[in-house]
Amino acid sequence: MLTGQVSLLCCLPSKSTNVVVPVETFEPTNGYEFVEVKPGRVLRVRHIIPERPVVEQPTGQGGCVSCKRRISVFCNGQLFIENLGDSAAAEQKTRSNGDTEPNSTVEVELTGCGNSSPPAQVPGTESDSVTAGKVVTAEMGTGGDALAASQAGASQDRHRRKLKRTVVIDCERKISACKGTHPDVALFFIHGVGGSLDIWRSQLDYFSRLGYEVIAPDLAGHGSSSAPPITAAYTFYALAEDMRLIFKRYARKRNILIGHSYGVSFCTFLAHEYPEQIHKMVMINGGGPTALEPSLFSVFNLPSCVLDCLSPLLSWSFLKAGFARQGAKEKRLLKENNAFNVSAFVLRAMMSGQYWPEGDEVYHAELTVPILLVHGIHDKFVPVEEDQRMAEILLIGFLKLLEDGSHMVMMECPEAVNTLLHEFFLWEPAAPPPPKSKARPETAKAQRDNTKTVSDPAKVRPATALQASLNSGAEVKFDRGDKK
Incomplete structure (x- = not known):
């Protein structure tokens, strides 16, 4: 999702090699585990399973959202999205200001389309x-x-107007609240280029205290994960396969993915691969729904030795563009625990490996999982228009803007981000009202007979003399002479 200019996210101090625990020692220490996803490829993972004094099973039925839409792709590169959901789905289609909108159509121009033709019409x-x-x-x-x-x-x-292909989505998703006391809930945090799992420190501490099981890996070459010396180890597909293996190892029944920047692409990849296991997803400054392609005119195409020399300048550039303020607090966040400390070789390989042509608008429009988009309004890497475009493409998307944050909003405004995420985890659509039990209606003839019986007592069949006498309590005598 991030290309070209957004690659400045990686303007970070240089480091020669990554510190890695030997492969043969995998014992968890202080909540950290080292997982060998492939021979010689070891990732550091922060895994916290908090003590749950009260194991509470999920209560309430939640709500079902109908996911019905038709996506039409035209030969000129235009995209036409028609939402076909019922009223339940219409209630979840939310604008950026929080207002709901009815079932509608979305017409967008695909990124990279050379012509400037008007929006596509309905096929016809x-x-x-x-x-x-x-x-x-x-x-x-x-x-x-x-x-x-x-x-x-x-x-x-x-x-x-020539139709290239059509994608039809028709399914229903049951969405319920995810509390920290539920043992079937797991939170996955995935960082972007140049970062590490340490950028999630506030979120990991906050949600683990609430009882959530949290998992946060270091990407290859980042933090304390191993740094393979070959460029092919840092392509999107290689890193996505790492995240797939980590997900399969720690996944529960209901999983929530939280990604930042480049990490949003891996979350989207997992949501496509495991649609039944991904319950909700959060995109933090992830950018627009565009396919990834490395920029040909990037400073990170320079040789690694040149990037080493430019390291102080790159670090200053990132501090200025990645944070809304450039004070002592922000400088401390950069240096604390080597959270942004990656070698020039890894930095260059990561940027040149951002090739993911499948992750286009159609790929994102096919997502049926509820998604929260968080955007720092002062972000100089990702314009707000990109996240607005993403919110329009997504079937169930909620866009929240934070005025005091920039690209590293989860580090600048941890309380606000934690509150937004927690509210989203607990959100569930309103359950449909139970169907009213209706008695079997009477036939028209029965209704007429009952009406006549009540309204015209004179026509009621009279009782026999014997019945009348018994009802009145009078003594009845039989004359034998009358019998024959």
Whole structure:
């Protein structure tokens, strides 16, 4: 999701090699574990399972959200999204200001589209305006060039409306509150380029105290994970496979993914791979729903030795652009526990390995998991328009802006971020009202008979003399002479 200029996220101090615990020692110490995902590829993982004095099973039915939408991709690169959900799904479609909007369509221009044609229409025949344009041009008699231009424009218009493929999503998701006392809930925190699991320190401490099981890995070459000396070890697919193995090792029944910057791409990848196990997801300054492609004109394409020399300048640039304020607190956050300490080789390999063509608008539009987007308004790496675009593409997306934060908002405003995340974890859609039990209706004939019986007592069949006498309590005598 982050390309080009966003790569300055990695403007960090240089380090020669990563400190790694030997492979043969995997005993957890102080909540840290070392997992060998592949031979010689060891990742440090912070894994905290808090004590739960009261094991509370999930209560309440939660709510079911209907995920129905049709995504049409045209040959000119335009995207047409039509939401087909019922009222339950419409209630979850939220604008950036928190207001709800009804079922609607979204028309977007795919990133990297060379032409500047108008938004695509609903698949169908040509519009009347195109035909009228042809007639007017012919009547004006502008010559063969104008006619040829008109025909070329019509051909381009037909190409514009040519449908390339259609994706239909039709499913239902049950969404319930995730409390820290639920043993089937796990939180996964994934950092971005140049960071480490230490950037989540406030979040890990906060949610583990609330009883949540938390998992936060160091990407390869970051923090205290091993740093392979080959460039291929830092491609998106190699790192995504690491995150897949970590997820399979620690996953519970209901899992929540929290990603920052480049880490959002790995969360999206996991949400596609394991849609039934991902319950909710959080994107923090993740950028727009665009496919990843390394920038050809980036400072990180310079040789590693040059990047080593530029390390002080890069560190100052990151401090200025990554934080809303550049005071002693922010400098301390940069240096504390080597949270941003990665070698120039790893930095360069990470930026050149950001190639993920599958992660385009359609890939993100197919997500059916509820997603919270958190954006620091002072972020100079990711414009707010990118997260707004992401919120429009997503089926169930909630965009929250923090005025006091920048790119590293979870370190600058930990209390605000923790509160937003916790409220989102506990959120669940309103459960539908139980169906009312209806008695079997009477037939029309029975209703008429009952009405006549009540309204016209004179027509009630009279009782026999014997019944009348018994009801009145009178003595009844039988005359034997009357019998035959």
